[in-house]
Amino acid sequence: MIRRIRHRHFVAALTTLTGLLWSFGASADWTLNMRKGVTSISQEVYSLHMIILWVCVVIGIAVFGVMFWSILHHRKSKGAQAAHFHENTVVEIVWTLIPFSILIFLAVPATKALINIESTGNSDLTIKVTGYQWKWRYEYLDEGLSFFSTLEAKSNQARHLRSGVDVATVDNYLLDVDNPVVVPVGRKIRFLTTANDVIHAWWVPDLGWKRDAIPGFINESWARVEKAGVYRGQCAELCGKDHGFMPIVVVAKEEADYRKWVEEQKAAQAAALQADNPDREWTKEELMAKGESVYNANCVACHQTDGKGMAGVKPIAGSPVATGDVADHIDVVMYGRAGTAMAAFSQLSDAAVAAVITYQRNSFGNVAGDLVQPSTIKTEYR
Amino acid sequence: MSHSHAAHDEHHDRAPSGLMRWVTTTNHKDIGTLYLSFSLLMFFVGGTMAMVIRAELFQPGLQFVDPQFFNSMTTIHALVMIFGAVMPGFVGLANWMVPMMIGAPDMALPRMNNWSFWLLPFAFILLLSTFFMPGGAPAGGWTMYAPLVMQTGDAFPFLIFAVHILGISSIMGAINIIATVFNMRAPGMTFMKLPLFVWTWIITAFLLIASMPVLAGAVTMLLTDRFFGTSFFSAAGGGDPVMYQHIFWFFGHPEVYIMILPAFGVVSAIVPTFARKPLFGYSSMVYATASIAFLSFIVWAHHMFTVGMPLAGELFFMYTTVLIAVPTGVKIFNWVATMWKGSMTFETPMLFALGFIVMFTIGGFSGLMLGVTPADFQYHDTYFVVAHFHYVLVTGAVYSIMAAVYFWLPKWTGHMYDEKLGKLHFWLSTIFVNVLFFPQHFLGLAGMPRRIPDYNVQFADWNMVSSIGGFMFGLSQLLFVYIVIRCVRGGQKATAQVWEGAHGLEWTLPSPPPYHSFTTPPVVK
Numbered sequence: 001m002i003r004r005i006r007h008r009h010f011v012a013a014l015t016t017l018t019g020l021l022w023s024f025g026a027s028a029d030w031t032l033n034m035r036k037g038v039t040s041i042s043q044e045v046y047s048l049h050m051i052i053l054w055v056c057v058v059i060g061i062a063v064f065g066v067m068f069w070s071i072l073h074h075r076k077s078k079g080a081q082a083a084h085f086h087e088n089t090v091v092e093i094v095w096t097l098i099p100f101s102i103l104i105f106l107a108v109p110a111t112k113a114l115i116n117i118e119s120t121g122n123s124d125l126t127i128k129v130t131g132y133q134w135k136w137r138y139e140y141l142d143e144g145l146s147f148f149s150t151l152e153a154k155s156n157q158a159r160h161l162r163s164g165v166d167v168a169t170v171d172n173y174l175l176d177v178d179n180p181v182v183v184p185v186g187r188k189i190r191f192l193t194t195a196n197d198v199i200h201a202w203w204v205p206d207l208g209w210k211r212d213a214i215p216g217f218i219n220e221s222w223a224r225v226e227k228a229g230v231y232r233g234q235c236a237e238l239c240g241k242d243h244g245f246m247p248i249v250v251v252a253k254e255e256a257d258y259r260k261w262v263e264e265q266k267a268a269q270a271a272a273l274q275a276d277n278p279d280r281e282w283t284k285e286e287l288m289a290k291g292e293s294v295y296n297a298n299c300v301a302c303h304q305t306d307g308k309g310m311a312g313v314k315p316i317a318g319s320p321v322a323t324g325d326v327a328d329h330i331d332v333v334m335y336g337r338a339g340t341a342m343a344a345f346s347q348l349s350d351a352a353v354a355a356v357i358t359y360q361r362n363s364f365g366n367v368a369g370d371l372v373q374p375s376t377i378k379t380e381y382r
Numbered sequence: 383m384s385h386s387h388a389a390h391d392e393h394h395d396r397a398p399s400g401l402m403r404w405v406t407t408t409n410h411k412d413i414g415t416l417y418l419s420f421s422l423l424m425f426f427v428g429g430t431m432a433m434v435i436r437a438e439l440f441q442p443g444l445q446f447v448d449p450q451f452f453n454s455m456t457t458i459h460a461l462v463m464i465f466g467a468v469m470p471g472f473v474g475l476a477n478w479m480v481p482m483m484i485g486a487p488d489m490a491l492p493r494m495n496n497w498s499f500w501l502l503p504f505a506f507i508l509l510l511s512t513f514f515m516p517g518g519a520p521a522g523g524w525t526m527y528a529p530l531v532m533q534t535g536d537a538f539p540f541l542i543f544a545v546h547i548l549g550i551s552s553i554m555g556a557i558n559i560i561a562t563v564f565n566m567r568a569p570g571m572t573f574m575k576l577p578l579f580v581w582t583w584i585i586t587a588f589l590l591i592a593s594m595p596v597l598a599g600a601v602t603m604l605l606t607d608r609f610f611g612t613s614f615f616s617a618a619g620g621g622d623p624v625m626y627q628h629i630f631w632f633f634g635h636p637e638v639y640i641m642i643l644p645a646f647g648v649v650s651a652i653v654p655t656f657a658r659k660p661l662f663g664y665s666s667m668v669y670a671t672a673s674i675a676f677l678s679f680i681v682w683a684h685h686m687f688t689v690g691m692p693l694a695g696e697l698f699f700m701y702t703t704v705l706i707a708v709p710t711g712v713k714i715f716n717w718v719a720t721m722w723k724g725s726m727t728f729e730t731p732m733l734f735a736l737g738f739i740v741m742f743t744i745g746g747f748s749g750l751m752l753g754v755t756p757a758d759f760q761y762h763d764t765y766f767v768v769a770h771f772h773y774v775l776v777t778g779a780v781y782s783i784m785a786a787v788y789f790w791l792p793k794w795t796g797h798m799y800d801e802k803l804g805k806l807h808f809w810l811s812t813i814f815v816n817v818l819f820f821p822q823h824f825l826g827l828a829g830m831p832r833r834i835p836d837y838n839v840q841f842a843d844w845n846m847v848s849s850i851g852g853f854m855f856g857l858s859q860l861l862f863v864y865i866v867i868r869c870v871r872g873g874q875k876a877t878a879q880v881w882e883g884a885h886g887l888e889w890t891l892p893s894p895p896p897y898h899s900f901t902t903p904p905v906v907k
C-alpha cells in the first residue's frame with residue numbers, strides 16, 4: 001500500500017515536471033542546430049558551419065579517445081608503472097603540422113564564402129535600415145517609401161513585468177512587428193544599415209548574416225531570398241533597456257505581390273501626408289489626439305504612460321521644460337539631449353512633432369495651455 | 383637574510399594582530415590568502431547575479447526584474463567575475479606559489495603587493511555602490527561600448543574610476559611578479575627550469591602590463607567624451623564609435639589569455655603529479671605559451687566581424703584567429719602525452735584538471751568555429767558565444783583555480799581536505815555546469831540573441847534546462863566553501879610532499895610552510 005502511494009506520488013511528480021517542461025505549447029521545441037535559411041549566403045554559411053563542426057567532432061573523438069584510453073589503462077590501481085619519456089621532437093612537429101593543415105583546409109571555403117558575402121554590387125533594389133532605441137526604420141531608396149517598424153501591440157502588452165498576460169497565448173511573442181519589411185523573391189537586395197542613437201545589429205537568421213547598425217556609419221550587405229515566406233529576427237547588439245524588444249520581420253513576396261504592396265504603401269503614405277498637412281491650422285483637439293498616439297508610439301518606452309519617467313529618464317509630468325518656454329521644449333524634441341538617452345526626434349513629421357509637444361504640455365497634470373502649430377516646426381526648424 | 387631566526391620571530395611579535403595584521407601585511411602568503419578569499423567572495427557576488435539572470439530566463443515573459451536591471455545584472459556579473467573572481471584568484475595563487483616555486487623568501491616588492499591587493503575592495507565598493515545611484519548600475523555591457531555607455535546615469539564616473547583602480551592594481555601585481563621571478567630565483571634555477579606555472583605567470587604579467595593601460599586609455603576617453611567635451615567616439619562630433627571597439631578589444635583579447643595562461647600553468651603542474659611522470663614537451667609548452675601571447679595581440683577584431691570591416695581586414699583577423707588553435711592544440715596534446723603510460727590516480731585536483739582539459743577543449747572548438755568569419759555572422763552576439771566563453775572561463779579558468787586550491791590547500795594549511803567531499807564537489811559541478819552551458823549552444827544556433835531578458839517561446843525548453851543546471855551548479859559551490867573552511871580548521875596532517883608524485887621546491891618546505899618561505903636559498907641542480 002505504502003509503496004503504491006509512493007509510486008503514485010512519483011508518477012505525479014514526474015508528470016508535473018514533464019508537463020512544466022512542455023507547457024509552452026506547440027511552438028516550443030528542442031531545436032539543436034543552425035537553420036539552413038533561404039538565401040545562398042545562409043546555405044553557404046550553414047555548410048561551412050557543418051564542416052567545422054564535424055572537423056571539431058572528429059578531432060575531439062581522437063584526442064579524448066586517446067586520453068580516456070590512457071585514463072582507463074594507465075592507472076595506478078591497475079598496476080601501471082610510469083614511463084619516463086618526456087619529449088619527442090618528431091611527434092611534436094607532426095602534431096603542430098596536422099592542425100595547421102586542417103586549418104588551411106578550412107580556410108579555403110571560409111575565404112570563398114566571405115568574398116561572396118562581401119560582394120554587394122549589382123543589386124536590384126536598396127533598402128536602408130536604421131536602428132533607433134527601440135525600433136527600426138526602413139527606407140526603400142528606389143521607391144521613395146519609408147516607415148517605422150516596432151514591436152507588435154500584443155507582445156508589447158504581454159512583455160511587461162507582471163503583465164498578467166500568458167505569453168504562450170501571444171502569437172510569435174516578441175518576434176512580431178506592426179510594419180514588416182517586404183521584399184521581392186529572387187532579387188538581389190542591398191541593405192544599408194546605420195543607426196540614429198546607439199549601435200544596434202540587424203539580424204534575420206534565415207538570411208544568413210547579421211550586420212551592425214552604427215551611428216555615423218553605413219554598412220552594406222546583401223540578400224537574395226529564394227522562397228516566399230515570413231522570416232523573423234531580432235536586434236543582436238545590446239542597445240539599452242528594450243534591446244530584447246525590437247524584432248525584425250521580413251516578408252518575402254513574389255514580384256507581382258511585392259509591386260502591389262509597394263503601390264499600396266505609396267498611396268497610404270500620400271494619404272497620411274495629406275492628413276498631416278503642416279500648412280493648415282490645427283485645432284487643439286486634433287493636436288491632442290494625434291499627440292497621444294505619437295507619444296504612445298515613440299516616447300512611452302522611456303517617459304512611461306503616466307509621464308513620470310523612470311530611472312535615468314526625466315519626467316514630463318511637472319517638467320520645467322514641458323511647462324516652461326515652448327522653444328526649449330521644441331529644442332529638446334528636435335535635437336535631443338547630447339549624452340543622454342533622449343535622442344533627436346526630427347525624423348517625425350512636422351505635425352507629429354507639434355502634436356506630441358502640445359500633448360506633453362497639456363497632459364499628465366501639465367497645464368501650459370499653449371499649443372504648437374505644425375507650420376511653426378516646418379518654417380522655423382527645418 | 384643575515385639576522386638570526388630568533389630575531390625574526392621577535393620582529394613578528396611586534397607585528398599587529400587581528401584585523402590590522404591583514405591590513406598591514408606584506409607577507410606573500412597572507413596577501414595570497416587575502417586575494418583568494420576576496421576572489422571567493424566575488425565568485426559568490428557575481429554568482430548571485432548569475433542566479434538572478436537564470437531565474438529571469440527560466441521562463442518566457444518577465445517575472446522578476448525589469449529589463450534595465452537585467453542589463454545591469456549581465457554587466458556587473460561579468461565585471462565582478464572577470465576582475466573580482468578570476469583575475470584575483472590567479473594573482474592569489476601566484477602570490478602563494480611563485481616565491482615557493484623559485485626558492486625565494488617572499489615577493490620582490492612586498493609593500494606594493496599589499497597596496498595592489500587593498501585597492502581591490504575599494505574598486506568593488508565603487509562599482510557595487512552604483513546599484514544605489516540615480517539611474518541604476520551600469521547596464522551597457524561589460525564591454526562598455528560607446529555610445530550606449532554614455533546613457534549610464536550617475537554611475538558613469540564610478541564605473542570608469544573602478545576600472546582605473548582595477549587596472550592599477552593588476553599592473554602593480556604584474557610588475558611584482560616579473561621583479562620577483564627575474565631577481566629572486568634560487569641559485570641554479572635557470573629560466574628553462576622554472577615550473578610552468580611560473581612561466582605562464584611571467585607571460586601573463588607581460589600581457590597585463592601591455593594591455594591594461596590600453597583599457598585605461600579607452601575608458602579615460604569615454605570619461606572626457608562625457609564630461610570634458612571631446613568626441614572621440616561620438617559620430618555627431620566627428621568621432622568614431624567603432625574606434626572604441628578596436629581599442630577595447632586590443633585590451634580585451636589579451637585579457638582572455640590573461641585569464642587562461644595561468645590555468646595552463648596549473649594544469650601543467652597537476653597532470654604530471656598524478657600521472658607520476660614528467661610533463662611532456664616542457665620547452666614546447668613554454669614556446670606555445672609565448673606564441674599564444676604574441677598572437678593574442680593581432681586577433682582582436684574577431685570580436686567585431688559584424689561592424690563592417692573591409693574584406694582584407696576580415697580575412698586577416700580570421701586567419702590569425704584560427705592560427706591560435708595550433709599552439710593551443712600543442713598544449714592539449716602535451717597533457718595527453720603526459721598521461722600516456724603514466725601511473726595515474728584521480729584525486730580531486732586531478733579530476734578538476736581532467737575536467738579542464740576536456741571542457742576547455744570544447745570551448746576551444748567553439749572558439750575555432752567563431753573565428754571563421756562567415757559563420758560568425760550567424761553566431762555573433764547569440765547564446766552560442768555565451769556558451770563558448772563560459773566553457774573557457776568557468777570550466778576553464780574557474781576549474782583550474784579550483785584544481786589549484788585542492789592541489790595546494792594541504793600545503794597551505796597543513797591539513798588534507800576531505801577527499802570524498804572533494805570528489806562529490808567535482809562530479810556535481812561537472813554534471814550541472816554542462817546542463818547549464820551546453821544547451822546554450824543550441825539556443826544560440828536556434829537564433830536567441832544574448833543579453834535579452836525575455837524571449838520567444840521557441841527558446842523556452844533549453845532555457846529552462848539551462849536555468850536548472852545553473853541553480854544546481856550554484857548550490858554545488860557551497861560545498862566547496864564548506865570543504866575549504868573545514869580543511870583550514872583542521873584535518874588529517876599533510877606531509878611536506880603531500881602528493882606521492884609531487885616534485886618541485888614548494889614540496890620541500892614543510893606543510894604549512896614557514897612565514898618566510900626560503901630564508902636561505904635552496905640550490906637547484
Ligand SMILES: [Cu+2]
Pocket residue numbers: 131132134199200201235236237238239243246
Ligand atoms: Cu537594438
Ligand SMILES: [Cu+2]
Pocket residue numbers: 634635638681682684685
Ligand atoms: Cu578574442
